[in-house]
Amino acid sequence: MGLLTLVKKQKIKDHEIRCLILGLDNAGKSTIVNQILPMDQRQQHVSPTIGFAIHNVEMGPFNVSLWDVGGQTTLRPFWDNYYDRTDVLVWCIDVSSPGRLAESLQEAKPFLKGDSRVIVALNKCDLVPSRQDTDKVLEQVQRLMGPVQFVACSGRTGKGLRELCSAIASCNI
Ligand SMILES: Nc1nc2c(ncn2[C@@H]2O[C@H](COP(=O)(O)OP(=O)(O)OP(=O)(O)O)[C@@H](O)[C@H]2O)c(=O)[nH]1
Numbered sequence: 440m441g442l443l444t445l446v447k448k449q450k451i452k453d454h455e456i457r458c459l460i461l462g463l464d465n466a467g468k469s470t471i472v473n474q475i476l477p478m479d480q481r482q483q484h485v486s487p488t489i490g491f492a493i494h495n496v497e498m499g500p501f502n503v504s505l506w507d508v509g510g511q512t513t514l515r516p517f518w519d520n521y522y523d524r525t526d527v528l529v530w531c532i533d534v535s536s537p538g539r540l541a542e543s544l545q546e547a548k549p550f551l552k553g554d555s556r557v558i559v560a561l562n563k564c565d566l567v568p569s570r571q572d573t574d575k576v577l578e579q580v581q582r583l584m585g586p587v588q589f590v591a592c593s594g595r596t597g598k599g600l601r602e603l604c605s606a607i608a609s610c611n612i
């Protein structure tokens with residue numbers, strides 16, 4: 440392989456981001472991913488993810504591979520296998536289910552020690568009437584995770600997803 444090809448390959452590689460999206464079942468991971476996809480690639484209905492799905496999306500100069508992994512309890516033991524080589528971890532939380540927050544934060548713990556950058560997606564904001572409710576969730580998230588980067592969003596309405604994409608693509612990996 441010529442030097443130029445090697446340099447080109449490296450350049451392309453430098454513009455690739457591997458983004459893993461994790462969180463409890465029903466948090467809205469696949470809905471977010473579906474909304475991020477170009478119109479012609481979107482599914483009409485999103486079902487619970489059995490296993491995982493990978494989608495490649497251009498975000499600014501980056502080619503981002505989005506790894507959307509199912510969050511059901513039976514699938515969680517396999518999360519670790521997907522985490523390898525992850526650049527950005529998006530931890531998805533359903534802010535309309537505060538009763539599941541402790542479970543979500545507990546599951547997040549092992550992934551906070553890794554090398555990847557973490558972004559918390561506070562999803563389903565459209566279902567939470569006041570900003571204070573989202574802030575309450577955020578307080579508990581920050582108590583466990585520290586001053587983590589977060590984006591309040593809605594996979595249903597699309598609110599905040601542009602910010603989420605910017606956050607993913609702005610990572611200096
Ligand atoms: N109102 C509202 N509903 C949402 C939002 N995001 C997802 N949902 C709904 O929540 C349910 C679960 O969404 P999914 O995207 O399948 O959740 P998931 O995290 O991928 O679930 P698993 O694949 O089982 O891990 C679906 O009925 C979605 O329509 C949101 O921002 N607002």
Ligand SMILES: [Mg+2]
Nearest residue numbers: 468469487488
């Ligand atoms: Mg899913």
